[in-house]
Amino acid sequence: MTRSEPAAEPAAPPAAVQLRGVGKTFTLRRGTVVALEEIELTIGRGEFVSLIGPSGCGKSTLLRIIADLLNPTTGDVRVNGKPARRARQDQDYGIAFQQAGLLDWRTVLANIELPLELHGANHGKRRARAAELIELVGLSDFAKHRPPQLSGGMQQRVAIARALAESPTLLLMDEPFGALDEMTRERMQNELVRIAGETGAAVVFVTHSIPEAVFLSDRVAVMSARPGQISEIVPVDLGPRTDDTREAPGFYAAITQVREALRGRPVPKTVEVGVSVDALGPGVRDRAQGAP
Amino acid sequence: MSAALRRVGGSLLPPVLFGVLFILGWQLFVRAANVRTFVLPAPTDIWSAAGDAHARIITAAGHSGLNALVGLIVGVVFGVLAAAVASRLPVFGGAITPIVAGLAAMPIVALAPLLNNMYSPLSSLPRREVVAISAFVPIFFNVRRGLSELSAVHRELMKSYAVSETAVLRTIRIPNALPHFFTGLRIASSLAVIAAVVSEYFGGLQDGLGSRITSSVGASDYPAAWASVVGAVILGLLFYLGAVLLERLVLGRRAAPAT
Numbered sequence: 001m002t003r004s005e006p007a008a009e010p011a012a013p014p015a016a017v018q019l020r021g022v023g024k025t026f027t028l029r030r031g032t033v034v035a036l037e038e039i040e041l042t043i044g045r046g047e048f049v050s051l052i053g054p055s056g057c058g059k060s061t062l063l064r065i066i067a068d069l070l071n072p073t074t075g076d077v078r079v080n081g082k083p084a085r086r087a088r089q090d091q092d093y094g095i096a097f098q099q100a101g102l103l104d105w106r107t108v109l110a111n112i113e114l115p116l117e118l119h120g121a122n123h124g125k126r127r128a129r130a131a132e133l134i135e136l137v138g139l140s141d142f143a144k145h146r147p148p149q150l151s152g153g154m155q156q157r158v159a160i161a162r163a164l165a166e167s168p169t170l171l172l173m174d175e176p177f178g179a180l181d182e183m184t185r186e187r188m189q190n191e192l193v194r195i196a197g198e199t200g201a202a203v204v205f206v207t208h209s210i211p212e213a214v215f216l217s218d219r220v221a222v223m224s225a226r227p228g229q230i231s232e233i234v235p236v237d238l239g240p241r242t243d244d245t246r247e248a249p250g251f252y253a254a255i256t257q258v259r260e261a262l263r264g265r266p267v268p269k270t271v272e273v274g275v276s277v278d279a280l281g282p283g284v285r286d287r288a289q290g291a292p
Numbered sequence: 293m294s295a296a297l298r299r300v301g302g303s304l305l306p307p308v309l310f311g312v313l314f315i316l317g318w319q320l321f322v323r324a325a326n327v328r329t330f331v332l333p334a335p336t337d338i339w340s341a342a343g344d345a346h347a348r349i350i351t352a353a354g355h356s357g358l359n360a361l362v363g364l365i366v367g368v369v370f371g372v373l374a375a376a377v378a379s380r381l382p383v384f385g386g387a388i389t390p391i392v393a394g395l396a397a398m399p400i401v402a403l404a405p406l407l408n409n410m411y412s413p414l415s416s417l418p419r420r421e422v423v424a425i426s427a428f429v430p431i432f433f434n435v436r437r438g439l440s441e442l443s444a445v446h447r448e449l450m451k452s453y454a455v456s457e458t459a460v461l462r463t464i465r466i467p468n469a470l471p472h473f474f475t476g477l478r479i480a481s482s483l484a485v486i487a488a489v490v491s492e493y494f495g496g497l498q499d500g501l502g503s504r505i506t507s508s509v510g511a512s513d514y515p516a517a518w519a520s521v522v523g524a525v526i527l528g529l530l531f532y533l534g535a536v537l538l539e540r541l542v543l544g545r546r547a548a549p550a551t
Contacts, residue, residue, distance in 0.1 A: 069451055088452060101443070103463070103467065114463070118463065
């Protein structure tokens with residue numbers, strides 16, 4: 001079974017993420033739990049892919065394996081063509097979690113600078129980059145505030161700015177809007193679409209929310225639990241996302257498709273369990289303005 | 293009058309009022325029930341005894357205060373160092389924790405006579421050692437907890453940055469431990485004064501508030517003994533206040549109100 005790059009051009013840049021036969025087994029006192037089994041997934045450069053599935057399907061585990069925060073038990077993980085560990089050391093990705101995880105004793109600006117500071121960027125460069133990012137997430141007026149003074153949505157924007165500090169080509173997000181109210185959540189989704197477009201970064205986005213996954217993604221990877229597998233990949237072709245996208249008929253059709261997939265009742269045009277998703281090829285994000 | 297001033301007044305009024313009423317009640321009770329002085333002297337008796345002996349009480353408080361301060365500093369330094377090593381080397385932490393727990397359980401009364409006998413009766417060292425041991429315990433436990441606490445999200449974030457454990461210590465663990473340190477310091481500062489005063493009850497150099505209390509009791513001058521107790525209370529409050537002020541100074545900007 002060959003899984004060559006979709007375009008098969010020798011000079012084609014490597015995919016942002018490539019997972020081959022990835023499995024993860026946790027050994028607990030009462031035995032072993034298979035968290036993930038035979039995961040095959042390739043995410044193209046600049047592509048937005050959501051992982052969705054019931055609790056315990058291993059979607060957060062999968063994200064952590066891509067981030068090299070967890071080691072897979074089996075299989076091969078490549079980020080930008082490099083082994084996951086190397087990619088982590090090279091800071092190829094930025095990451096954001098459900099909890100913003102800001103340092104309460106630092107200002108918003110100093111929080112955004114944190115990764116740059118840790119990696120030895122000089123003061124002037126740090127300040128300039130942080131100022132750029134704070135502008136990008138629309139918090140310029142709050143540069144000198146401290147995280148406890150900000151709302152949950154604002155804190156999450158700071159966390160996203162921090163994740164983007166070193167201009168990663170890959171953004172990993174683990175339910176970053178999970179703790180936000182619905183209104184804030186939609187606003188943050190709009191922001192994320194714009195930011196992902198402006199930065200051109202590929203995004204792996206873990207979520208529980210079907211509309212969120214559909215609104216944001218080029219493709220939605222639907223996962224099933226016990227063992228955690230990708231049961232289906234739903235391509236979402238809605239063009240550039242705007243607030244109107246949420247009202248579009250195609251949006252609802254895609255939501256239905258993902259929902260059916262989650263229920264395990266595949267509708268036509270879907271992929272069988274365990275089949276490599278490479279066949280679909282990496283989508284090119286075309287919805288956000290300024291995308292390359 | 294500004295709102296801030298009124299707020300301070302509002303928060304000060306209840307304890308001040310309670311204190312005044314308490315002392316008034318004490319005075320009335322002693323006089324009305326005709327309590328004898330060696331059982332409980334009236335506040336006015338204590339006040340006049342304090343007036344007579346204030347110079348000596350202040351000198352004694354100076355000695356006790358110096359012992360408490362030196363012991364406190366030594367205890368804090370060693371407490372922080374031990375906590376740092378314990379949080380970095382779990383083996384050391386596991387080995388030292390039962391010993392520190394034992395120190396915490398050991399009353400000063402058990403230790404003071406032994407230390408007093410180790411040194412010349414003119415040495416201030418034994419009392420300072422008692423203070424240092426007393427102060428060490430709360431600092432050790434609090435700082436250790438602060439350094440060990442690392443939330444899952446911060447641990448994963450720092451791992452994603454692929455930085456050294458030293459960088460984690462500098463950017464997260466130490467700032468995170470500071471509030472815990474000051475909690476420990478507040479406890480330790482009060483304990484230091486108690487230890488400095490009480491350790492004098494068991495021999496050693498007799499120049500502090502503890503010895504003034506025992507010698508006044510020995511001379512049946514109970515109002516004078518109570519006056520020295522008041523001196524010890526004030527000394528303890530000064531230490532506590534010092535710890536609180538230091539905390540405000542260092543952490544104050546963290547608690548800065550919104551714009």
